[in-house]
Amino acid sequence: MDAAPPHPLVWVGFAAFFVVALAVGSRLLLLARRTRRLPELCIGAGVLGIGPVGFGFYVIAEELAPPSPALHGALVGVGMLAIGLGVFCKFVFNWRVYHPARRRVRALVAGAAATLALTWAYSAATGFAGYNDVGWSYLARIALQIGALLWGSAEALRYWSRMRRRVRLGMGDPVVCNRFLLWGIGAGAAGVGSLVGTLAQIATGVPANEVPWVLASSSLHGLVAAAAMWLAFLPPAAYTRLVERRARVEA
Amino acid sequence: MADAPAFDWVCSELEQKTSLDRLEARGTVRLALKEAGLDSRSLTPEQMKVVLEKVMPKELAARGVQDPEPLCRALASVVGAVGSGSGSHVETPEEVFRRLAGASLT
Numbered sequence: 001m002d003a004a005p006p007h008p009l010v011w012v013g014f015a016a017f018f019v020v021a022l023a024v025g026s027r028l029l030l031l032a033r034r035t036r037r038l039p040e041l042c043i044g045a046g047v048l049g050i051g052p053v054g055f056g057f058y059v060i061a062e063e064l065a066p067p068s069p070a071l072h073g074a075l076v077g078v079g080m081l082a083i084g085l086g087v088f089c090k091f092v093f094n095w096r097v098y099h100p101a102r103r104r105v106r107a108l109v110a111g112a113a114a115t116l117a118l119t120w121a122y123s124a125a126t127g128f129a130g131y132n133d134v135g136w137s138y139l140a141r142i143a144l145q146i147g148a149l150l151w152g153s154a155e156a157l158r159y160w161s162r163m164r165r166r167v168r169l170g171m172g173d174p175v176v177c178n179r180f181l182l183w184g185i186g187a188g189a190a191g192v193g194s195l196v197g198t199l200a201q202i203a204t205g206v207p208a209n210e211v212p213w214v215l216a217s218s219s220l221h222g223l224v225a226a227a228a229m230w231l232a233f234l235p236p237a238a239y240t241r242l243v244e245r246r247a248r249v250e251a
Numbered sequence: 252m253a254d255a256p257a258f259d260w261v262c263s264e265l266e267q268k269t270s271l272d273r274l275e276a277r278g279t280v281r282l283a284l285k286e287a288g289l290d291s292r293s294l295t296p297e298q299m300k301v302v303l304e305k306v307m308p309k310e311l312a313a314r315g316v317q318d319p320e321p322l323c324r325a326l327a328s329v330v331g332a333v334g335s336g337s338g339s340h341v342e343t344p345e346e347v348f349r350r351l352a353g354a355s356l357t
Binding site: 028031035037039040043097098100101155159161162163164165166169170171172173175176179180183232233234235 | 301350
């Protein structure tokens with residue numbers, strides 16, 4: 001097992017993801033407050049919950065190592081609740097935006113919500129001790145998180161593929177079309193990063209944040225997700241012009 | 252969810268004005284919509300017009316319809332008058348994602 005400390009550059013990806021997710025999530029929630037629409041509320045809460053809020057509470061709980069187990073448990077509990085709500089919001093977003101009329105998808109979302117609540121209650125009953133130990137609760141929780149991210153990615157990329165054809169025929173905004181691609185890449189990178197970490201933990205029996213190469217992988221995936229989210233939701237004018245120019249050439 | 256009125260109308264017109272039977276006409280229009288990245292259920296008359304102008308001639312020619320351009324032009328000129336369907340509008344993913352970057356703080 002590689003026991004070398006992680007390279008300082010590893011933290012760049014985490015920091016980028018934290019900052020961009022905080023900015024994008026907050027902005028989307030502000031949009032939701034203005035429009036009173038469910039999709040922006042869900043995607044904003046999803047980005048914030050899984051990203052800076054949940055991740056933030058976990059980091060505070062682990063890195064600051066509070067002396068009291070009760071305080072540690074409380075911090076982890078809040079972080080887990082934020083991530084659970086974020087995952088639930090991603091499920092609702094995928095359902096309401098891509099399959100609003102499908103009963104099976106609605107049932108899937110209800111099942112995910114019930115499972116997330118059950119895993120949180122189970123962890124709460126044990127004081128959130130060993131919350132990252134590989135067991136049914138951890139696996140169910142992480143599978144739903146990865147599932148929500150990869151499902152969202154697949155839906156966005158599928159829609160991007162269709163919309164790209166419309167844009168070529170002069171129907172549809174190329175910048176909106178590109179936003180589907182970026183969201184697909186961003187959610188996919190976050191999902192794959194989580195998947196790699198989980199598989200490594202199952203294989204090695206060591207928490208993912210204690211294995212340098214897994215940290216590097218997670219950081220890299222975080223960096224890709226951050227860049228994609230930034231370009232999707234806070235695009236610089238130069239990037240928007242580039243997308244429009246390329247679409248004109250392709251058309 | 253039912254097919255959009257513009258889809259049903261074009262299929263019906265093709266069935267009457269070409270040698271295609273009902274199944275062939277609907278299949279041909281569905282293939283044209285797929286080629287254009289559109290869905291028969293959420294199709295608008297404006298989108299159908301573009302498909303008739305830019306995609307359908309090729310699809311009809313591939314199925315042995317002689318000289319399809321005048322027919323497609325004629326259909327495109329009147330498809331706009333076909334209604335968009337029931338009043339209950341289901342927001343498309345495209346409409347959602349267009350709004351999401353309008354997240355200005357003002």
